[in-house]
Amino acid sequence: MTLPPVAHTNQSAPGAELDRARLLLAAFDSAPDGIIVLDGAGRIVQINREALAISGLRDRKPLGQTLDAVAPDSPLNWTPVQEMLAGRHTGEVIIRSENIGTVFVTLRRVAEMPGAVILTLRDLAVFDHARRMASGQRDPASFTSTVERRLRPDFARQRQLSPYLDRIIARGERALLQGARVIITGESGVGKTEIARHLHSFVANAADPFVAVNCAAIPESLFESELFGYEKGAFTGASSDGKKGLIEAADGGTLFLDEIGEIPLTLQAKLLSFLEDGLFLRVGSTRLRRVNVRIISATNRDLLEMAGERKFREDLYYRLAVVNMPIKPLREMPELLDHLIERFITAINQRRTVPMVLSADLLGRLKAYRYPGNIRELSNLLQQISVLGDDEDELPRRLGGLDPARPAVAPATLPATGSADDGQTLRDRVAAFEMRAIEDAIRLHGSKRKAAAALGVDIGTIVRKTKKEP
Numbered sequence: 001m002t003l004p005p006v007a008h009t010n011q012s013a014p015g016a017e018l019d020r021a022r023l024l025l026a027a028f029d030s031a032p033d034g035i036i037v038l039d040g041a042g043r044i045v046q047i048n049r050e051a052l053a054i055s056g057l058r059d060r061k062p063l064g065q066t067l068d069a070v071a072p073d074s075p076l077n078w079t080p081v082q083e084m085l086a087g088r089h090t091g092e093v094i095i096r097s098e099n100i101g102t103v104f105v106t107l108r109r110v111a112e113m114p115g116a117v118i119l120t121l122r123d124l125a126v127f128d129h130a131r132r133m134a135s136g137q138r139d140p141a142s143f144t145s146t147v148e149r150r151l152r153p154d155f156a157r158q159r160q161l162s163p164y165l166d167r168i169i170a171r172g173e174r175a176l177l178q179g180a181r182v183i184i185t186g187e188s189g190v191g192k193t194e195i196a197r198h199l200h201s202f203v204a205n206a207a208d209p210f211v212a213v214n215c216a217a218i219p220e221s222l223f224e225s226e227l228f229g230y231e232k233g234a235f236t237g238a239s240s241d242g243k244k245g246l247i248e249a250a251d252g253g254t255l256f257l258d259e260i261g262e263i264p265l266t267l268q269a270k271l272l273s274f275l276e277d278g279l280f281l282r283v284g285s286t287r288l289r290r291v292n293v294r295i296i297s298a299t300n301r302d303l304l305e306m307a308g309e310r311k312f313r314e315d316l317y318y319r320l321a322v323v324n325m326p327i328k329p330l331r332e333m334p335e336l337l338d339h340l341i342e343r344f345i346t347a348i349n350q351r352r353t354v355p356m357v358l359s360a361d362l363l364g365r366l367k368a369y370r371y372p373g374n375i376r377e378l379s380n381l382l383q384q385i386s387v388l389g390d391d392e393d394e395l396p397r398r399l400g401g402l403d404p405a406r407p408a409v410a411p412a413t414l415p416a417t418g419s420a421d422d423g424q425t426l427r428d429r430v431a432a433f434e435m436r437a438i439e440d441a442i443r444l445h446g447s448k449r450k451a452a453a454a455l456g457v458d459i460g461t462i463v464r465k466t467k468k469e470p
């Protein structure tokens, strides 16, 4: 079947041909691989959505430019591909970048068009995820989209910018290499979960599981069976096949126990016993099982103080906290602000039709703000700005909290509408409003649990929503 030549253009064509061309373009854009077409002069004549995302070149508007011209603006290292192009070779090559990961590139020539080249880009992390799903493997890292994957923090850059962060992360890496357990401490939203993921990928193989457990989100009555699993018929309502717990799901990899301070006292003794010898019992079973799991934990509470109040076992604390990684609040690492703002805006612009550009004034206010909700608050604030539009007079008032002297609780009357051309859906706008209300409640009441009670929702809802990626 021959299809009409396709170009990104609005030129009119007789109905059926145009529909067909549009369909082809839609197919091109929805391909799970990135595709870049170069003409005989080496210029980019087509690039699909996935290739724009993988190459990070969306803002650079690469159409009509050569790969050599745009490569320096891309986070990927294009040198091996440029060398293949220069040598007129075809074949495959792997290229990498710290924050995008590993990309498998194929380079093919088009026989009928001398000099024309088709490059395909495959993000191997995405395919690894698909492979796991296909094999029925649980992938609790809950990686939901390629975009989300690419928004993982650029710790290499952040470590260059902040010697403190560099020192603390290096400490955690050394500890895990030596088999010591680490505990990551710091206020909510400083990035403890992201750091745990980074440590996991530093010491583990790509296929090893990373299981994140939010101890605050599991109801006390279910804690033991969730963590250790259960045998068939162990209790009313239990699945007749029994079930593996999160500890078993993490076998061979990392179990990340987030908000460890929230673990019920009754369970602390069982966890302690597991930490001592790696042995545990499923609920309703008498057969001891063993797993090989690396444990990283995190908290925003002072566990030793809790131990003094008999709310946390001191012996458990010392089992978990062989090495401590205290993460400073964002207001004490202002050197990261420019980088984070730029990165979040790039991420937001990947989803917008009209790119968001901040005025110097608003940027100044964002840099002066103290971020009681840390990196999470910065990310959410930028999304709110994206949703609310670029109304310079309205924004600071609407957002209420940009005055550093007044880390205010914003009014519960955020307007639900933004500018009509900001590319945001109703869902985005409602989500931004909701996130603001939750953050304000956490700030006002001092903990997620109290915020949940004040907002009339269960703690699981608050935990899930504050965990949601941008």
Ligand SMILES: Nc1ncnc2c1ncn2[C@@H]1O[C@H](COP(=O)(O)OP(=O)(O)OP(=O)(O)O)[C@@H](O)[C@H]1O
Binding pocket: 152, 153, 154, 158, 186, 187, 188, 189, 190, 191, 192, 193, 194, 195, 258, 299, 300, 340, 375, 376, 379, 466, 467, 468, 469, 470
């Ligand atoms: N270093 C970072 N660079 C970029 N984004 C980050 C960084 N750290 C955290 N984030 C983003 O900020 C948000 C909060 O991060 P994270 O969940 O890791 O914080 P946390 O300290 O574990 O919070 P909590 O104590 O509430 O569990 C997430 O959206 C995350 O992707």
